Amino acid sequence: MEPSFLQWLADPGLSHFLILSAILFSLGIMAVLSKRNVIMVLMGVELILNSANINFIAFSRFTDLSLDGHMIGLFVIIVAAAEAAVALAIVLNAYKRFKTINLDDISMLKG
Amino acid sequence: MEFTAILFYVFAILTIGSASIMVFSKNIVHSAFALMFTLIGVAAIYVLLYADFLAATQLLVYVGGILILILFGVMLTSQESAKLNFKTVTVNVVPASILSVTALVLLTYVFTTTQWASRNLETPQETVEILGTMLMSDYLLPFIIAGVLLLIAIIGSILMATRLNSKPTESN
Numbered sequence: 001m002e003p004s005f006l007q008w009l010a011d012p013g014l015s016h017f018l019i020l021s022a023i024l025f026s027l028g029i030m031a032v033l034s035k036r037n038v039i040m041v042l043m044g045v046e047l048i049l050n051s052a053n054i055n056f057i058a059f060s061r062f063t064d065l066s067l068d069g070h071m072i073g074l075f076v077i078i079v080a081a082a083e084a085a086v087a088l089a090i091v092l093n094a095y096k097r098f099k100t101i102n103l104d105d106i107s108m109l110k111g
Numbered sequence: 112m113e114f115t116a117i118l119f120y121v122f123a124i125l126t127i128g129s130a131s132i133m134v135f136s137k138n139i140v141h142s143a144f145a146l147m148f149t150l151i152g153v154a155a156i157y158v159l160l161y162a163d164f165l166a167a168t169q170l171l172v173y174v175g176g177i178l179i180l181i182l183f184g185v186m187l188t189s190q191e192s193a194k195l196n197f198k199t200v201t202v203n204v205v206p207a208s209i210l211s212v213t214a215l216v217l218l219t220y221v222f223t224t225t226q227w228a229s230r231n232l233e234t235p236q237e238t239v240e241i242l243g244t245m246l247m248s249d250y251l252l253p254f255i256i257a258g259v260l261l262l263i264a265i266i267g268s269i270l271m272a273t274r275l276n277s278k279p280t281e282s283n
Contacts, residue, residue, distance in 0.1 A: 010113070010116055011113070011116065012115065012116050012119040012120075012159075013229075014227055014229060015222050015223050015227075016119065016123075017156070017160065018218075018222035019219055019222055019223070020123050020126065020127070020156070022214075022215055022218035022219050022222060023127050023130075023215060024126065024127070024130055024149075024153075025214065025215075025218065026211040026212065026214050026215035026218075027127075027130045027131060027133075027134050027211070028130075029207070029210060029211040029214055030134050030207050030208065030211040031133070031134045033203060033206070033207035033210060033211070034134075034201050034202060034203050034204050034207035034208075035199055035200070035201060036199070036200040036201070036202055037139060037199040037200065038188075039139060039181060039184050039185055039188065040139060040142060040199050042181065042184075043133060043142060043143070043146050043181060044134070046146065046150075046173070046177065047130060047133070047146075047149065050149070050150065050153045050173075053153070053165075054153065054156060054157075057157055057160045057162045057165060058160060060160075060162070061160045061161060061162075061232075062227070062229050062230070062232070063227060063228055063229055063230060064228065064230055067238060067241055067242065067245060070162055070164070070165055070238060070242060071242065071245060071246075071250055073162070073165050074164075074165060074168065074242070075253060075257060077165075077168055077169065077172050077173070078172075078257045078260070078261065079257075079260070080172075080173075080177065081172050081176060081177060081261070081264075082260055082261055082263075082264035083264075084176075084177045084180055084181070085180065085264050085265070085268045086264050086267055086268050086271075088180050088181070088183070088184045088268070089267070089268035089269075089271040089272045090271060091184055091188060092184070092187060092188065092271075092272055093271055093272075093274065095187070095188040101188045102200060104202075
């Protein structure tokens with residue numbers, strides 16, 4: 001058992017990259033759920049998007065997905081850029097109105 | 112141990128280590144800078160997967176764009192009564208840890224026990240030319256839609272951000 005595990009460790013393949021992305025995903029979930037600062041939540045979302053991207057590109061390298069995975073990763077990056085711009089504009093507006101960016105304090109539907 | 116394996120582990124440790132610093136740091140500026148090293152590590156992982164164009168795009172868009180936006184957001188929203196406050200509040204630590212560890216265990220179990228239909232690794236080639244051809248043929252419609260989406264996002268965020276200067280009493 002032990003030598004085969006060491007051999008598995010010494011040769012990075014598809015599952016290594018998938019496990020790396022799983023760790024990044026769980027760290028992103030942790031940031032989104034436990035932080036009360038809007039910008040920290042946004043950073044957690046970026047982490048989750050990056051882990052999904054690693055998955056796409058690892059599958060594109062190691063399976064028959066070929067370059068379609070790269071394409072999907074490219075579009076994920078584009079949408080993440082648009083999302084970050086709009087989300088930060090919303091955060092600035094909320095800060096202007098509520099004087100805080102703590103998610104628990106921003107609870108009014110009609111400010 | 113091959114050179115590629117050593118590189119993979121170096122960059123994986125860089126990525127995961129700085130991501131955990133980002134999540135568990137109390138200071139939001141430290142978190143933002145740790146996020147920068149995470150994104151650089153992810154770009155290096157893309158290079159190891161022979162995705163050269165995507166690695167360059169990751170560096171340009173994430174490290175050069177989104178991270179700067181996030182730092183500006185931190186600076187503009189951290190003032191509390193004329194002094195800066197970079198502390199972040201952490202709540203729900205136990206449920207969040209349980210949920211994320213559950214997600215990690217489940218994902219790792221699925222990823223390691225599935226027999227993926229892998230193929231023989233061919234010699235990699237530059238992806239830029241192929242990606243350009245694909246963008247202009249098979250992916251033409253998503254490409255145009257992404258352009259329209261970016262235009263809408265720019266107009267929307269400019270509108271929302273410039274309404275900051277108007278008085279809050281005169282809505283509409």
